[in-house]
Amino acid sequence: MFEVFIYETNQLLEQLEQIIIKSENSNFYSSNDIDEVFRIMHTIKGSSAMMEYSSISALSHSVEDLFCFIREANPSLVNFSQLTDLVLKSADFIKAEIGKIQDGGKTDTDSNFLIDEINAFLENLKKNSSCVLSNSAGPRVNFYGTEKGNLEEVNAKKTYKAVLCFEDDCKMENIRAIAVIQNIKDYAAEIFYSPSNINDDNESAEIIRIDGFKIYFKTDCNIDTVRDILSQTIFLKSLSLDELDSDDEIAEIKNCGCINSKPSINKNIQLKSKSINQKMISVNISKLDSLMDLVGELVISESMLTNNLNLQGRQLDYFNKAARQHRKIINTLQDIVMSIRMVSLSATFQKMNRIVRDAGKALNKNIRLVTVGEDTEVDKNIVEHISDPLMHIIRNAADHGIETVQERVHKNKEETGTITLEAKKSGGDVLIIVRDDGRGLDKNKILQKAKKNGLLKKPESSLTDREIYSFIYLPGFSTCEKVSEFSGRGVGMDVVIKNIGKIGGSVNVDSVAGEGTVVTIKIPLTLAIMNGMIVKVGSSTYTIPIVNIVESFIRREEDIITDPDGNELILIRGECYPVLRLYKHFGVETKKQSVSEGIIMMVENEDKRMCILVDELIGEQQVVVKALPYYIKNFKYAKGIEGCTLLSDGSISLILDVSELLNSYNGREMTACQA
Amino acid sequence: MKTVLIVDDAAFMRVTLKTLLERNNFKVSGEAVNGIEGIKKYIEVKPDIVTMDITMPEMDGVTALKEIIKINPNAKVIMISAMGQESMVKEAVLSGAVGFLVKPFKEEAVIKSLENL
Incomplete structure (x- = not known):
């Protein structure tokens, strides 16, 4: 649950930042943006309060207040730049706190300085705003009669007095009281209650907290039914219910007045057919990492299995068919695992x-x-x-x-x-x-x-x-x-x-x-697996990334041109390319030193091309890239090597870094290139 | 076992409520991330109780509540609110919400009140 909190809050903060910066750029906060900021802050407030991070919830609360005011009052003069600064500062603060929480630390930082700043800004805004929020109270009517004017209810005989106490710390007691009234109004007529001004927030809530909420009403239901109805109130701590003989007590509080709240008019809202389906799950990245590793191992073990020496030289039609199918599945699996890890x-x-x-x-x-x-x-x-x-x-x-x-x-x-x-x-x-x-x-x-x-x-x-x-x-x-x-x-x-x-x-x-x-x-693009062409030079095997390979062909030794500096070039379809003899480059001994005996592979990277001479091609294979150890990487003959990989027979193959090979030729070949 | 539909855009709140409810013998029969989805899910799973967040994208909780009450006037919808939302909560209560929780809430209190419904 903790991770969800961290993850979600971070996501929300990022979203918030985007909105804020977008709005600042256009120097305008659309009502949509304001709603969004409000909602984000609201969510953060709720979650952090549940996790008992009071500094975060207090700060997000004040930002929420600020945007609530902007949303409601729509003040004409807002210093957007200052507002942006404030929100970003708050976002930074929360981010820092989240970071601390993530590292197992405590969030003891005081957010009050920011809250003060936000409140000051809000006050200022309120003062300057030409639009004044009207807190018009509803008309006060002495009793609550049912809308239907149901005869049965009007003729109700029994009068009850109920005192309800709510759980400590359940908050908004006055609105809970409204809920109670709402609940019984279908069964009762002439409802009176005290405190009567439950529309007015603080005072009535305080009174209810201390004295409980008293209701007097007439109904023809018997006492058990009434008790059942009232017991359904949530957060109810205690309920006392009495049947009254006279209406004296009612008369007493009648003078105090009570509220008449008309049920608000339901707007007809058409359901939008569009709905965002939550089809995503978040997965711990370490699980993905091990999945990736395992797929890498699977790729190696698959090729170790199908190229097993014990199988060589045998007629294995059925086995090969099954192996091909197997390989296809592994390829798909690998593609999917890769795509899971890809993020934009x-x-x-x-x-x-x-x-x-x-x-x-x-x-x-x-x-x-x-x-x-x-x-x-x-x-x-x-x-x-x-x-x-x-x-x-x-x-x-x-x-x-x-x-x-x-x-x-x-x-x-x-x-x-x-x-x-x-x-x-x-x-x-x-x-x-x-x-x-x-x-x-x-x-x-x-x-x-x-x-x-x-x-x-x-x-x-x-x-x-x-x-x-x-x-x-x-x-x-x-x-x-x-x-x-x-x-x-x-x-x-x-x-x-x-x-x-x-x-x-x-x-x-x-x-x-x-x-x-x-x-x-x-x-x-990815660190782990790539398609490579395995080539042989002398007794060594090298892997060339498939993405770099343009074509491969056989030429005669006579096709090679040597420029005055001793660089070898080859003319292919009217274009001249430098030639790199891999055995020379890596100092490997081989019998196939002549171009006509080996195979030439044309490789390219970023529009630069060159030809590499190798002894023979062994085949295409998916290889799992392993990084070279530091001490080998810094070895000067290791220029042009990107990493190494394990082949199916268990031997090691070096992966060529084509761009480095090309760069080592850079500047030399270009002069003679255009033939 | 009572079934509950949780409507909340915050994954954290959904997880919190779900764990809390399932620990106390409620069955969470569905989750929704906004009002529209909430209404759809309500029709689909017909839960005994709905917990409805108020501030949500696409459609807020109070609007969704009203729609649900239209579908089933006896629907038991509990609003999930926070301090500072008094007016929305009031509107919700007047529109037929059976009650509301104020974040942060305590497990015992939530369970006790839900069991009474």
Whole structure:
């Protein structure tokens, strides 16, 4: 139940944030939005009160009050910016508290300072509001006669006096009293009660709490029936019921008056046919993780079974048929498990709205966030890891990238800076691109700083732009002179790299001075399972991700062209591609050194292509990706290896990182490419 | 065993009520997340008791209550409310709700009152 509380409250807060920021952007709170905020706060209030988190419930209560007033009174003058700040502050407070609760801590923080602020704002609003809430009390009529004017009831003989006490702490006693009246009015005529002003909240509730609720009424029902009816009242603590002989007591309180509440007119509301069906369940992520692991193991064990050495060389028609069926089912199972874990990036992207808004406000810049492709789905694990780095990058863009309004005007740029957040799929990867139209990176400044910090390991002249930009990811690197609240401590960008590296991703920066910066994060679509082509080179087996493979073919050694630098190229359909002999690259011994003996595989990544020479193809297989240990990853001959996997015969195969292989060729082949 | 339909948009409240009720020999025969669904479910499962949240999306609890009372004037609907909703609760009571609970509520009190219905 605890998890449900945490989960739901977090979801509601996220929803709240979205509404608030959307409304602030349009500078208008639609009545729908106000209703939503009200409802969200109301739900949080209720749940947190049940969980006895008083600071949260008190705070949400005051926000609820505020929005209740806005909803009812519809004040014309609302300082939206201040309102937004208040709500966001409250949301932050609740979020922090929830975080503490989640970590097993206590919520001892006092929310009163925020409540005071909200109340002050509300008071102010009430004062300024031209529209005054009218608390018109209903007309006071001395007795309650039944609407029907039923003869039987009017002629009722017996007079009863009932005193009802409600359970302590049941709250809203006066309305409970109204309920009681409502209950007996069908059976009784001439109902009088005390206290009579149960429409008036506080006083009557207090009186009923202390003295109980007294009712006098006439009915022709016998005392047991009356008792039965009254006993149905919920939260009833005690009931005393007496039959009266005279009407004296009634006459006494008749003067006090009692209320006449007409049953409210039922509106005819047509049922909307549309209804949101709750067809979702939430599942603990650790269960999904183990499910995923198990499916991974299942994939391996399936291929170990069907490719078992004991089966080789035998006529196994029936077995193969069954095995194919088996494999098909496992594939489907795997697809489904994968899709369960996929979540769209939209929630993460939405969060960035808040970051941009806060940064813009604090830095006094006009910044707009444009999101593209937020429907892109990635593994749940990845979403968790991407959020922090993305926040850093966006803050950086807002702080260092986007210029102040004056500066932008001066440069003939649009006053409002734009940060574009884009997600798209590219092969087996997802690209997340953060683009700003700010001042761009200052190459010279970065170089100087790098020199000063002793980061230059190559002669300055031989550094490519990309290499220079990549300095900003090193720990302790910040070209910004002053440290701001948002970025500039120089810890941000290396955290970005670390976090993204953890999930097997990479970061690239491109920039044009004066025009903006583009940060591209490349992350794998999923971490666990992929389709791979198993190839053999000498005695080693390698796995090439299927998504990277374009085609494979056999050529003669004579087709290979060698450029003056000694790089090998091959001409295919009028286009020239670099050739990489895998045995050379990894230093593996093989007998099939000639192109005509082996097979050439054309691979591509991000529109770049190259040809890889391997000895033979073994076959396509689903492989479970295991990360390389740290010490191997840093080994210099391990360039171009993404991970490893277990094959069906139990041997290990290295998975090629095609993009790294391509990049190691980058710059060399392009010069000679266009034949 | 009495059957109960829980209408509440907050999953937390639904779980809380459900556990509480099932622990005390009530049968939760259905759950709904808003008024419209609540009415549909009411017709479908015909529960002995309905617990109805007041603030819900699509259709609020009081409106749903009125519709249910139209379908069955003797329906036993208990409103789930919170402090600050006095006027809504009053409206609900006048429209035929048999009673209401105010969050946060205590288990014994809830059960005792439901058993009396």
